[in-house]
Amino acid sequence: MKPILRVEALDAGYGAxxxxxxxxxxxxxxxxxxLIGPNGAGKTTLIKAIVGLVRSRGGGIFFRGRRIDxxxxxxxxxxxxxxxxxxxxxxxxxxxxxxxxxxxxxPRARARQAETxxxxxALFPRLEERTRQLARTLSGGERQMLxxxxxxxxxxxxxxxxxxxxxxxxxxxxxxxxxxxxxxxQGITVFLIEQNVHFSLPISHRAYVLExxxxxxxxxxxxxxxxxxxxxxxxxx
Amino acid sequence: xxxxADLVQTLINGILQAGVYAAxxxxxxxxxxxxxxLNAAHGELVMLGAFATYWLVSAAGVDPFLTLPISFALLFAxxxxxxxxxxxxxxxxxxxxxxxVTFGISLILVNTALRLWSADxxxxxxxxxxxxLILGPFIIPLSRLVACAVGVGMVVGLTxxxxxxxxxxxxxxxxxxxxxxxxxxxSHRMIYAVTFGLGAGISGVAGSLIAFYAxxxxxxxxxxTLFAFSVVVLGGLGYIPGVVWGGLALGxxxxxxxxxxxxxxxxxxxxxxxxxxxxxxPAGIMGKxxxx
Numbered sequence: 173m174k175p176i177l178r179v180e181a182l183d184a185g186y187g188a189x190x191x192x193x194x195x196x197x198x199x200x201x202x203x204x205x206x207l208i209g210p211n212g213a214g215k216t217t218l219i220k221a222i223v224g225l226v227r228s229r230g231g232g233i234f235f236r237g238r239r240i241d242x243x244x245x246x247x248x249x250x251x252x253x254x255x256x257x258x259x260x261x262x263x264x265x266x267x268x269x270x271x272x273x274x275x276x277x278x279p280r281a282r283a284r285q286a287e288t289x290x291x292x293x294a295l296f297p298r299l300e301e302r303t304r305q306l307a308r309t310l311s312g313g314e315r316q317m318l319x320x321x322x323x324x325x326x327x328x329x330x331x332x333x334x335x336x337x338x339x340x341x342x343x344x345x346x347x348x349x350x351x352x353x354x355x356x357x358q359g360i361t362v363f364l365i366e367q368n369v370h371f372s373l374p375i376s377h378r379a380y381v382l383e384x385x386x387x388x389x390x391x392x393x394x395x396x397x398x399x400x401x402x403x404x405x406x407x408x409x
Numbered sequence: 410x411x412x413x414a415d416l417v418q419t420l421i422n423g424i425l426q427a428g429v430y431a432a433x434x435x436x437x438x439x440x441x442x443x444x445x446x447l448n449a450a451h452g453e454l455v456m457l458g459a460f461a462t463y464w465l466v467s468a469a470g471v472d473p474f475l476t477l478p479i480s481f482a483l484l485f486a487x488x489x490x491x492x493x494x495x496x497x498x499x500x501x502x503x504x505x506x507x508x509x510v511t512f513g514i515s516l517i518l519v520n521t522a523l524r525l526w527s528a529d530x531x532x533x534x535x536x537x538x539x540x541x542l543i544l545g546p547f548i549i550p551l552s553r554l555v556a557c558a559v560g561v562g563m564v565v566g567l568t569x570x571x572x573x574x575x576x577x578x579x580x581x582x583x584x585x586x587x588x589x590x591x592x593x594x595x596s597h598r599m600i601y602a603v604t605f606g607l608g609a610g611i612s613g614v615a616g617s618l619i620a621f622y623a624x625x626x627x628x629x630x631x632x633x634t635l636f637a638f639s640v641v642v643l644g645g646l647g648y649i650p651g652v653v654w655g656g657l658a659l660g661x662x663x664x665x666x667x668x669x670x671x672x673x674x675x676x677x678x679x680x681x682x683x684x685x686x687x688x689x690x691p692a693g694i695m696g697k698x699x700x701x
Binding site: 225244249250257264265266273278282326 | 581
């Protein structure tokens, strides 16, 4: 399979603190690839490094074979990457509709804005019911849906999601994961950080386990679900 | 009856002044709300706009109305360049740094204007503006009516731009979470530059409007910096339409003072209102300002 995203021996961190140590992974075109690991393992740092908010100190990041780890964040996402960051980060003082429309910044996405908007509303009917409402009035689950919708408005080839189910009740977690599965079926490659492994691993073609800044395991999603280390550490059985 | 007529005429004067104050202040509010920069050179942008109109009318014979878009374009370009090449370097630094840098810019602009144009007071002579509307006992000078209408029009136009256009959405998104805006492909540096350009352009037009009825001179900027700060705080810091209310409060208070007390007290009135609002209504007259 042709990798759309390739991370090669990446070292990254903040100031004197190095978080990622020689991290290598690949996301193939059309795949859902999950990254799991305990808090503080460096999962969010990896996503921040991919989108350019954290600079790499060694190694490299490649999108469609092109090196992106020296570009500014706005240049990286313009290549065709969209991100649902930790905590959703919707714009609180903007309406739902404006939050979605601002997702379509690149010309390619702006041209297809009406069409994508209809697709997002089909995915999240709850958003369509209250387009004029300010985002700050939304619940945690609705914010995640809005952030996912906003990311889709960019018509991305690769969607990065940083714990979209954090703090949500199990039925909502299930809904979000199912939606991600549907998004992938529509042809968007997904790289997902998710702690609810019993929901996320079944929809993942492959998954990586990151511990203390290093990749310690990599396998097919369903195979990892059977892995003794994963079962003990992440499922508690 | 003449007492009442005096009062009404005073209120009319205050309201006419309010439109110009709102326009002269809205750029300051916009720039602070989006980029977190307190622009101490704000009044100098007003001064440059006033000089643009003065020279275009008196040296080049341009129609005064035609000087408004020219003034906007010149000041937009200046503001864009100032933000892009100088103020963007202060991003992420404490507020004090941008205040110091813009204070330096104001000194440079005032002294350049002095060197180029001397400290003389200059009046734009516009024949068709020297007329007034007479409504019964009330007098409405045409130049002031036009200035007020254009001023309010610009505030309304800016609000519409922010609410309804793609550029406006990018500006609001950057103001609320610039890092997230970058992750959507918005260049925050470009947005800050466009925002400063817009703010400067509107301030320049406000200066042009002031030149329709008041003398133009290099030191006039400081007064408008102080008025603009007062108006923005009165209307609520970070709440852009608040400048209309802030402008009304300042314009009417100054008009009342001129009629009933003493005409040289306009700065004192501005500071007194500022004290009252900060003491009793720190979120502005409408209570919609951002409290920090």
